[in-house]
Amino acid sequence: MxxxxxxxxxxxxxxxxxxxxxxxxxxxxxxxxxxxxxxxxxxxxxxxSRNSEVIHAGIYYPREFLKSRLCVEGNGLLYAWCRRHDIPHARIGKLIVAVNEDEEAELARIKAMAAGNGVSDLEILGKRRLRSLEPAVAAQAALISPTSGIVDSxxxxxxxxxxxxxxxxxxxxxxxxxxxxxxxxxxxxxxxxxxxxxxxxxxxxxxxxxxxxxxxxxxxxxxxxxxxLRPCKGNYLRPSPSPSLRHLVYPIPLKNNVGLGIHATVDLSGRIRFGPDSRYLNGEEIRMLQDGEIAKTNPTAEKANLYAIDKGREKDFAAAAGKYLPGITEAILFPDMSGIRPKLQGPGEPAxxxxxxxxxxxxxxxxxxxxxxxxxxxxxxxxxxxxxxxxxx
Ligand SMILES: Cc1cc2nc3c(=O)[nH]c(=O)nc-3n(C[C@H](O)[C@H](O)[C@H](O)COP(=O)(O)OP(=O)(O)OC[C@H]3O[C@@H](n4cnc5c(N)ncnc54)[C@H](O)[C@@H]3O)c2cc1C
Missing domain, CATH: 3.50.50.60 (FAD/NAD(P)-binding domain)
Incomplete structure (x- = not known):
């Protein structure tokens, strides 16, 4: 026609x-x-529908990036929209935790970077304050971001x-x-x-x-x-039994912003997930993603394999999350879901x-x-x- x-x-x-x-x-x-x-x-x-559902504050991105400006603006617009339209959401706040002295120095750098982006409400918490807010978290210090939250996407x-x-x-x-x-x-x-x-x-x-x-x-x-695009996969694992957390808990971010590090997210029902990790898709997987895109059959089904949780991730997740949540071991981690980031940044390239x-x-x-x-x-x-x-x- x-x-x-x-x-x-x-x-x-x-x-x-x-x-x-x-x-x-x-x-x-x-x-x-x-x-x-x-x-x-x-x-x-x-x-x-394959992400952490976090309402970010706009802390990490370089000041001149659209990402940074649109995140800060988007944060306020999204909370207002959610209130007006009764969308389940919660401004639960986020803790970026430092587990040693080197990381503690990073907190000040992140705070200054955020201020440069117009996010000036971050506060550094000492060990005692952090303990009183999140008894399950073991860290030297943390940055708290009160405008971070979660939303039902x-x-x-x-x-x-x-x-x-x-x-x-x-x-x-x-x-x-x-x-x-x-x-x-x-x-x-x-x-x-x-x-x-x-x-x-x-x-x-x-x-x-x-x-x-x-x-x-x-x-x-x-x-x-x-x-x-350089598609980059992120897996999530869920702990069972689960620690009890009230805030989003993030480690110090990875270099080059490939990802924000294996963090603990809390969803609106209080469920905890760890992730996402970061792995660039290989050539075969990229072909599968592209085939799904042009296939005559249902592209979602075509891509089902791509979203299968990578095997054997428990050890790395336990090591990463165990740094700030003692008691997280391989044995209590189970596959949850995965997503794929549509990245322009290739491996080793700047953000x-x-x-x-x-x-x-x-x-x-x-x-x-x-x-x-x-x-x-x-x-x-x-x-x-x-x-x-x-x-x-
Ligand atoms: C692991 C992970 C965690 C994340 N966590 C967060 C977070 O906590 N907070 C946050 O703010 N952001 C997060 N993000 C980013 C966020 O999820 C994305 O930026 C956002 O969902 C992108 O939305 P979109 O509409 O651009 O893309 P999509 O949701 O991918 O939508 C694109 C649509 O286009 C359709 N399409 C493609 N090709 C065609 C075609 N040829 N014809 C017709 N339709 C087509 C697709 O089917 C798809 O439905 C995360 C991303 C990932 C991968």
Missing amino acids: NATPEMMFDVLIIGAGVVGLALARQLANRDRKLVVLERNERFGQETS HRLMQSLLAAAETQGAILSCRAGVTAIHRIAGGYELEINHGAYRVATKILINSAGLHADAVAYRAGIDIDAAGYR ADFLIREESDRGFPGLIDLIGIESPGLTACLAIAAYVEKNFF
């Missing part, structure tokens, strides 16, 4: 993760025909979709974008290998782990542009920022790419959406 005038949208968003849905909520209005295309059966089946996505739909937006699932062609005044997209076509004036690529593939399909040389840009200068007017939206993308989703509207609409 060729695109008919009825199927010409003003705005088309590829990807119904938390960012695509936040964009739909931000940009939908009664005078705009807006559609979100999602290839899975439902919204939010990928990275947006599924309910958040539901609320964003409902708000977008109220403004006339449409979500179309089982609609994988398999080809993109430039047409006068916009783009024509083939859905599910040509099963049907739609056209749009503005095309937003919010395809998470496949944002590089979508940009490629639009005609961008992703290697020259630096858009090729990379979110990449959000309109592509007129590459010859693709009206194409807006969002690439490398890894953590803190959940926290920042509302701020990312506001940024896109402010800069490109």
Whole structure:
């Protein structure tokens, strides 16, 4: 079927993760025909439902990064949204713990870095204060971040979709974008290998782990542009019996921000998980991820193997978590879940920022790419959406 005038949208968003849905909520209005295309059966089946669900404060990222600005803005916007829309969330606070003197020195550095990002409410706690707050944690000192918290990401996505739909937006699932062609005044997209076509004036690529593939399909040389993603897996294990914790508990972050180190997260039901660790996918796994993306069968099922918890991680997790939670041993750790980070930063490379840009200068007017939206993308989703509207609409 060729695109008919009825199927010409003003705005088309590829990807119904938390960012695509936040964009739909931000940009939908009664005078705009807006559609979100999602290839899975439902919204939010990928990275947006495979993460720590932490509302970050914006502590760690370099000051000049969009990540840092959008995280700080997103934190406030997200708490306000959750209150207004009754989304389960809790501002439980986060402790970054130092287990020796070297790490104690790091706390001051992190505090100063956070202040540079506009996060000035961090406080250093001595051993006694820390003990009174979290008796199970053994550490010399800690930084407490009172604005860190947790959120029910599924309910958040539901609320964003409902708000977008109220403004006339449409979500179309089982609609994988398999080809993109430039047409006068916009783009024509083939859905599910040509099963049907739609056209749009503005095309937003919010395809998470496949944002590089979508940009490629639009005609961008992703290697020259630096858009090729380096997927990086994170496993979670759960302790049983579980220690009792009231705060999120993080170690000093890893060098280069590959990950934040194996931390303890508490979910809204009080359940503790450890993770995520960090492992770049190998070539075979990357092919599997990409095959899933272009396969005619259900891509979620295709990728099931990729999300299987890596075997034999208990020892490393016990060593990492046991540093600040004595009593965590291999024997009490069990597989929980995993997620894959859509990283622009390759192994050994410096940290990379979110990449959000309109592509007129590459010859693709009206194409807006969002690439490398890894953590803190959940926290920042509302701020990312506001940024896109402010800069490109
Ligand atoms: C292990 C881990 C822990 C994390 N922890 C946190 C945290 O605690 N706090 C935080 O703020 N952030 C965290 N993040 C980051 C956060 O989860 C992501 O930044 C966020 O979910 C990204 O949302 P998204 O909408 O961009 O991507 P996704 O949720 O991946 O959505 C993209 C969507 O696009 C669809 N799609 C792809 N290609 C096509 C196509 N061709 N046609 C149609 N649809 C397509 C996919 O099916 C998918 O549904 C974590 C990430 C990971 C991996």
